[in-house]
Amino acid sequence: MKLKSLALAASACTLVSALPAMAQTEIQWWHSMTAVNNEWVNDLAKQFNESQKQYKIVPTYKGSYTDSFTAAIAAFRAGQAPHILQVFEVGTATMMVSKGASVPVTQVMKDAGYKFDPAAYIPAVAGYYTAPNGQMLSFPFNSSTTVFYVNKDAFKAAGIDTATLPATWSDVAAAAAKLKAAGHKCPLTVAWQGWTQLESFSTWHNVELATRKNGLAGWDARLVANSPLHVRHIENLGNMAKQGLFVYKGRDNIPEATFVSGECAMITTSSGFYGNVKKNAKFDWAVTTLPYYADVPGAPQNTVIGGASLWVMSGKQPADYKGVAAFFDFLSNPEVQSASHKRTGYLPITVAAYELTAKSGFYKDNPGADTAVNQMIRKVTDKSRGIRLGNYVQIRRIADEEFEGVWAGKKSAKQALDAYVSRGNELLERFEKSIK
Amino acid sequence: MAAEKRVVFRSRWLPWALLAPQGAVIAVFFFWPAGQALVQSFQQSDAFGTSVEWVGLDNFRNLFDDPAYLASFWTTALFSVLVAGIGLVLSLLLALFADRVIKGSGIYRTLLIWPYAVAPAVAGVLWMFMFAPSVGILSYLLEQAGIEWNFLLNGAQAMTLIVTAAVWKQLSYNFLFFLAGLQAIPKSLVEAAAIDGAHPWRRFWSIQFPLLSPITFFLLVINVVYAFFDTFAIVDASTQGGPGKDTAILVYKVYYDGFKALDLGGSAAQSVVLMAIVVALTVIQFRFVEKRVTY
Numbered sequence: 140m141k142l143k144s145l146a147l148a149a150s151a152c153t154l155v156s157a158l159p160a161m162a163q164t165e166i167q168w169w170h171s172m173t174a175v176n177n178e179w180v181n182d183l184a185k186q187f188n189e190s191q192k193q194y195k196i197v198p199t200y201k202g203s204y205t206d207s208f209t210a211a212i213a214a215f216r217a218g219q220a221p222h223i224l225q226v227f228e229v230g231t232a233t234m235m236v237s238k239g240a241s242v243p244v245t246q247v248m249k250d251a252g253y254k255f256d257p258a259a260y261i262p263a264v265a266g267y268y269t270a271p272n273g274q275m276l277s278f279p280f281n282s283s284t285t286v287f288y289v290n291k292d293a294f295k296a297a298g299i300d301t302a303t304l305p306a307t308w309s310d311v312a313a314a315a316a317k318l319k320a321a322g323h324k325c326p327l328t329v330a331w332q333g334w335t336q337l338e339s340f341s342t343w344h345n346v347e348l349a350t351r352k353n354g355l356a357g358w359d360a361r362l363v364a365n366s367p368l369h370v371r372h373i374e375n376l377g378n379m380a381k382q383g384l385f386v387y388k389g390r391d392n393i394p395e396a397t398f399v400s401g402e403c404a405m406i407t408t409s410s411g412f413y414g415n416v417k418k419n420a421k422f423d424w425a426v427t428t429l430p431y432y433a434d435v436p437g438a439p440q441n442t443v444i445g446g447a448s449l450w451v452m453s454g455k456q457p458a459d460y461k462g463v464a465a466f467f468d469f470l471s472n473p474e475v476q477s478a479s480h481k482r483t484g485y486l487p488i489t490v491a492a493y494e495l496t497a498k499s500g501f502y503k504d505n506p507g508a509d510t511a512v513n514q515m516i517r518k519v520t521d522k523s524r525g526i527r528l529g530n531y532v533q534i535r536r537i538a539d540e541e542f543e544g545v546w547a548g549k550k551s552a553k554q555a556l557d558a559y560v561s562r563g564n565e566l567l568e569r570f571e572k573s574i575k
Numbered sequence: 576m577a578a579e580k581r582v583v584f585r586s587r588w589l590p591w592a593l594l595a596p597q598g599a600v601i602a603v604f605f606f607w608p609a610g611q612a613l614v615q616s617f618q619q620s621d622a623f624g625t626s627v628e629w630v631g632l633d634n635f636r637n638l639f640d641d642p643a644y645l646a647s648f649w650t651t652a653l654f655s656v657l658v659a660g661i662g663l664v665l666s667l668l669l670a671l672f673a674d675r676v677i678k679g680s681g682i683y684r685t686l687l688i689w690p691y692a693v694a695p696a697v698a699g700v701l702w703m704f705m706f707a708p709s710v711g712i713l714s715y716l717l718e719q720a721g722i723e724w725n726f727l728l729n730g731a732q733a734m735t736l737i738v739t740a741a742v743w744k745q746l747s748y749n750f751l752f753f754l755a756g757l758q759a760i761p762k763s764l765v766e767a768a769a770i771d772g773a774h775p776w777r778r779f780w781s782i783q784f785p786l787l788s789p790i791t792f793f794l795l796v797i798n799v800v801y802a803f804f805d806t807f808a809i810v811d812a813s814t815q816g817g818p819g820k821d822t823a824i825l826v827y828k829v830y831y832d833g834f835k836a837l838d839l840g841g842s843a844a845q846s847v848v849l850m851a852i853v854v855a856l857t858v859i860q861f862r863f864v865e866k867r868v869t870y
Contacts, residue, residue: 543727543819
């Protein structure tokens with residue numbers, strides 16, 4: 140008898156102690172954030188996990204954007220996909236057409252009973268991740284845009300006034316010529332050339348990169364980036380390359396190192412480069428808006444986003460989705476977003492978070508930190524809302540290949556852009572065919 | 576002659592049982608993936624495999640309609656000839672020297688075998704750093720010598736870079752086989768020739784080289800397969816196929832389209848084409864080159 144009650148008590152004890160652990164739902168989150176941004180992601184999860192007891196977010200670093208994307212695809216095919224997957228912006232089209240692989244964020248939030256207002260988001264950010272029917276498909280997480288960095292010490296050494304920084308491409312060319320005359324070996328370089336010199340260039344000047352609202356309106360969009368303005372710009376850069384004013388330093392973000400080291404005096408690249416420069420540059424520098432052509436009507440409009448968003452994968456339990464919704468609700472909090480923005484240099488994502496950051500005096504203490512926001516927080520047009528095209532990883536690569544022909548002086552700007560359009564359109568046609 | 580050497584098994588099942596482990600390995604790691612690639616080359620699917628469609632020869636048609644793809648055949652041919660050619664000549668030369676070294680031969684050989692332990696991607700990065708236009712030690716030296724070096728925009732220089740990295744990576748392997756081959760040649764033959772007054776070149780060309788021919792042939796096949804299949808990591812880590820498409824060899828495009836761009840059908844079609852080429856090349860090598868080999 141005694142023994143029996145003891146056993147009962149013991150089992151009751153285990154039951155009680157097991158209860159909270161059993162009730163807690165684990166949410167898997169795969170991401171691609173490294174170094175300081177990895178710490179940021181882990182802190183967000185920790186903060187959320189400590190704020191409530193029901194759900195536990197488990198962030199896992201799964202390699203670069205492409206690596207984690209491939210890993211998630213393999214996992215999905217094996218029925219082992221994570222709940223939340225961070226996908227880079229060029230993977231958006233692939234996610235959208237893979238019907239059944241993900242659940243729209245609007246749906247997840249609605250099912251869990253949360254208020255979710257896409258209008259709260261910065262239009263150029265939300266536009267990228269919203270389906271033609273107005274449903275927001277993924278949750279904007281880390282968004283950046285294209286900006287312009289200047290080495291002020293190099294400018295001073297070349298006798299250039301740094302009170303007003305170059306705003307137009309003719310200002311840039313003039314500054315580059317002075318730098319060159321003063322013996323500077325690399326006045327200007329560009330990183331992410333497809334993103335900065337074609338995509339953002341197009342929206343910044345309010346011209347189409349592709350038809351059908353740059354692909355946002357449908358998959359039958361086709362590239363039109365061989366317009367006279369595009370040709371003029373690439374020709375201009377090609378000529379600058381010939382004169383040694385613009386020096387090509389490689390694809391993607393490889394050229395960034397040449398700015399931090401002081402080798403190149405000006406660079407167009409991601410606003411996410413801010414933290415790196417702040418930490419590592421051993422000279423006086425400034426960040427300013429992307430250069431434009433002053434004679435183009437409507438310029439400057441707004442730039443396009445890069446970065447990544449969070450997708451909710453399909454095939455999970457309803458309780459899991461409630462947890463995902465709770466986490467997204469936490470992330471939507473203006474205070475959380477403002478803190479993330481200050482910490483990482485990524486865009487604040489919502490208007491409320493931007494205003495909160497401005498009120499805190501952050502932009503006064505960190506001049507230039509609001510450049511990216513100012514470029515984005517504008518009323519967008521159909522030509523500038525965003526760019527969403529299929530097979531886009533390959534199309535960006537085509538831009539790299541064709542531009543290199545121009546920088547090497549082997550192709551004219553017109554030839555390169557015509558080839559970019561026709562090669563890219565072939566990929567777009569194939570993409571359109573594959574989703575029917 | 577061959578018939579006399581053949582081992583005769585009494586049991587019927589024993590030879591099959593002995594072959595089974597190797598057969599299983601080949602089936603799982605070669606025939607199964609190859610079969611999958613063949614099937615996928617006739618399909619088009621989205622990345623997640625939620626919709627799969629049979630498209631017949633569409634993937635192949637897309638490939639051969641693409642002038643850039645056709646151009647990469649030439650790039651690949653040039654690359655493979657350079658890698659196999661330079662790789663074999665250089666390693667044979669090193670093996671000949673190593674064969675003659677008496678003092679410190681252990682250290683010398685170990686150092687030469689070392690690069691084999693390096694992963695292809697690391698080899699690519701290593702050479703890319705040394706040849707990097709603004710910071711590389713080799714590009715600095717080249718600039719001092721008056722050569723303008725920028726593999727980011729100069730296709731020939733980019734090709735030089737990946738060939739160098741690919742040759743360097745495979746050098747140890749070739750060296751090891753050549754050295755073993757040279758040491759297997761009876762000293763008496765070489766010495767007899769020396770007594771007859773044959774100078775070193777003559778001794779090499781008339782005695783050592785013909786006796787090495789089975790090894791040379793084996794290495795030729797291996798090196799061609801290596802250049803065709805094993806070099807994508809070097810390209811990915813250094814030039815990424817650029818500038819333009821000047822170093823976009825076939826296997827790199829297979830890797831890029833499949834793993835980076837997630838175009839599985841297109842990538843599978845390319846690997847089927849690549850497979851056909853390598854099978855054809857190997858058959859040609861065995862039918863024509865092997866005739867000149869003396870075992």
